[in-house]
Amino acid sequence: MNPSVRTAVIPAAGLGTRFLPATKAQPKEMLAVVDRPAIQYVVEEAVAAGLDDVLVVTSRGKSAIEDHFDRLPELEAELDRKGKHDALDTVVALAQGPRMHYVRQGEPLGLGHAIAMAADHVGGSPFAVLLPDDLMVDDAALLRGMLAAHRERGASVIALKKVPSDEISAYGCPRVEPVDGSLVRIQEIVEKPSPEDAPSDLAVTGRYVFGPAIFDALGKVEPGKGGEIQLTDAIGTLAASEPVYGWVFSDGRYDVGTPLDHLRATVEIALARPELRSTFGPFLADAVRRHGLG
16 A cells, blocks of 8 residues: 655745735735635645645745734634634634644745755655645645545656647646556656647646655756756656656646736636625626626
């Protein structure tokens, strides 16, 4: 029996420049999507998939993330005094969820470097990586499928999504061979290829399940521009020495690190909430008509 995955690593050290000036004084991961910060959805996804230990890789200026998942006695006392018990239960529950841990990435040396910061915490156990810019609106179906594939195969599993050819240059892109259903085996991987050089129409997206061998692979990667360690290079190194699988999915992903997808995710989540749908839905339909879009 392959060991089960219990830990989620969330790299949250980026500067969020695509959301300036909103992210000048607050972490991009704390930008609200409807009524909670984006990173809370990612933590909730991890819990829904059965993970109960979360390590967040942060950087200078990210203390609001730690505060969000901690107790705030003054706020709790005020909510209790005013009889706002539903709100009180909500904020208390944030601090009673999974075990939350934090490690700081002192320099912005790339995603691979951020994940390497988790080595001491996860030790020799497998773990999942959830990028907080990638918000999945799928009831954790993608992550559950990847974890099941890892249990069955005992190997790393990478989330892959088909994208149009004119978008592939923004992603890592693998050459794959089919295995079974949504599962493929990664043969090689290219970072941000031109459309004509892309080995497939599949893009590496922000969900991964790794065994501890990824840390050895990261240690072999030569730093690139700006001294950054690229995760894509480490995955390629790993795939050359042991099986690495891809899990192909199609729906539910929003890149909330971009303003457009942040808005899309906000609309989708709001419409899925019964208490908002009845009023927000008609408003949205009316706005579409008023702006000549429907």
